Amino acid sequence: MGFIKTVGILATIAATASALPQGFVKRQGTSTASAPSSSSSSSSGGNGIQIVNNMDSTVYLWSTSNTGGSMQTLASGGGTYSEDWQTNSDGGGISIKMSTSEDEDSVLQFEYTENGDTLFWDLSSINLDSSSDFISQGFQATPSDSSCNSASCSPGDSSCAETYQKPDDVDTNSCSLDSGFTLTLG
Template structure:
């Protein structure tokens, strides 16, 4: 959970920076692109704490996935049947850390794939973590990918059989694997081949 501790520290620094006089704060430029019947926002947008972002996890495998949404406690285990989806709206951790959705092929937190996120103001920071997942995991065999409804938001793909996925944390300090998107972003994690 180095990820959550690091973002807790960033949150504290961000709070101090936002309390500084205006002359000490940097100016953020926002670019808005309008497409047919939708508006996509890139950059930091002030939503005054409101957001409608979420992650949708879709099980494209033939087996059940067990998952826990972990904040300051382990959360209760839930299951995701083949073909089913789970949607979690962005939430915050009371201890100022992040949230980790841990997924396993058994009803225990062993050999887990993690989708981790931290809501910080108008930005959702997210990553995939393979730190606690073995290279022979079913998840590795079938592959997985994160996409979003925002073309400016980074995606992440770990192809079937890729045991050294460059788009995910393999060790605790793989900071290149952390991405930031506007808080209203709708993320999708497809596990296994999507239709």
């Protein structure tokens, strides 16, 4: 992740992972780590994320931190997953990795970390094959707070400018920690 906004100190953009605020997930492929310590349901109205699978295929996901997470399954045509915002015990961030197979070979990632009252988040396509159903059917992340940025990738857009395509891209967003998100797949 490349966008850095250190509250009260600087509001600049950094292009290297070494300049990230403590808590960001570092892009190291798709190796798994464990589920956040206290995963629970929430609505997208605040304090968490809801993922809605409107695609034609089943989605498998892993909510990962510094240890491996268990696989969750979202049925095609409206299956959902909800998670309250989590913190990582080692100070890193959380990555929700989504795939259309039980392997983590081609994943779309929703990544986030807390810093005070701010939630830093992004979508990553770095480990996503251009032939993925996520690419062919599109996806969008919409916050409950209209003052926050959303991210949307149209069906067929394999170079979506609103997701990380390369480790040094600058597509990290920030929002109030009180905001909730809905990530719609398809």
